[in-house]
Amino acid sequence: MATRTTGTSRTSRADVVADAALGLLAERGMRGLTHRAVDERAGLPQGSTSNYARTRQSLLEAAVRRLAEREARALPPGGLPGGGPRELVAALAAALHRYLTHHRELLVCRYELALEATRRPELREFFDATGRQFREPLLAVMTAAGSAEPERHTLSLVAWCEGLMFSCAAGSFHRSVPGEAELRAGFTELLNGMLGPGWAPR
Template structure:
């Protein structure tokens, strides 16, 4: 993996949204922006009002408790991540080569344009370790990504889809952490490099014919 200049980032979550956007989305986007910029300590109802440009008390009316505000952030984060990681026809594929290519494309798109979302996810994941109610909510939101991956592994002929899905998640999560906030943040791999790595992983799990 060769060193590269840091890729351009997309606008951070919480940027003022077009007219017609719901107030719930506006509040949740502002909450994500604060999480990315200040961490969980900077996430308050008043700060969300200010960031979203809303009258004081608006966020409290929408999410009366801190738990409710965190849940709104988790829900919105899952929606935004689903857009970035949209697999297209990948979910109907049983070809390991197409699966590797699709996963590499989604992962590269995430690493080169949506790292703020990753920072939010890490902040919320750590908070969930201290809040059992948020833990359950966070895990439920994550199911929308895990379950399709198990289905992919099943379609690809995996002898143990649950375990192999976990291995793919662990590889992808490790890659995202290393390249978003870890020691490889200045050396984001190319899409080809990601595809090669994913192919090697699938071949190890599914057999040499994979990919």
């Protein structure tokens, strides 16, 4: 498979295509995502994108897959820590802050793809499957922390993060991204309410 070298890393042609698709989604929205536009943005010969994603559905799936890969880079290396509350809160706050300050274009892509998935059942299934890589570690953390209802608490935690990300990326707080200290306070308050006052980091 053809690759492109960037610094010390090598990116496959398929990833180049998917990255170009994400760039178009962030800049132009779903209507701007075409095979020809991806070829042009990626600097590839006309028809190259069709070799890797022959249909629009396969192009959208490639974008979702690549989005999940790039989002995962914002998570702590090796996953969420298994230590105490202080380490967990710090890791969650750092990951969310890193996402909000360095990966905001990926959030826009996520919303574009999520809305499209509501209209394409086949994409919805694919989109949901990639999302499990983020929910399942949180479920494990909530279970290990002693949550009486880990699935419900995981939903609340994810919803809080999603709401904050939308507000800061596309909503009324897009000009005021919270700092890590504010995010640590927010996570502490949220988790303390779920797990009890004895859980809060000192």
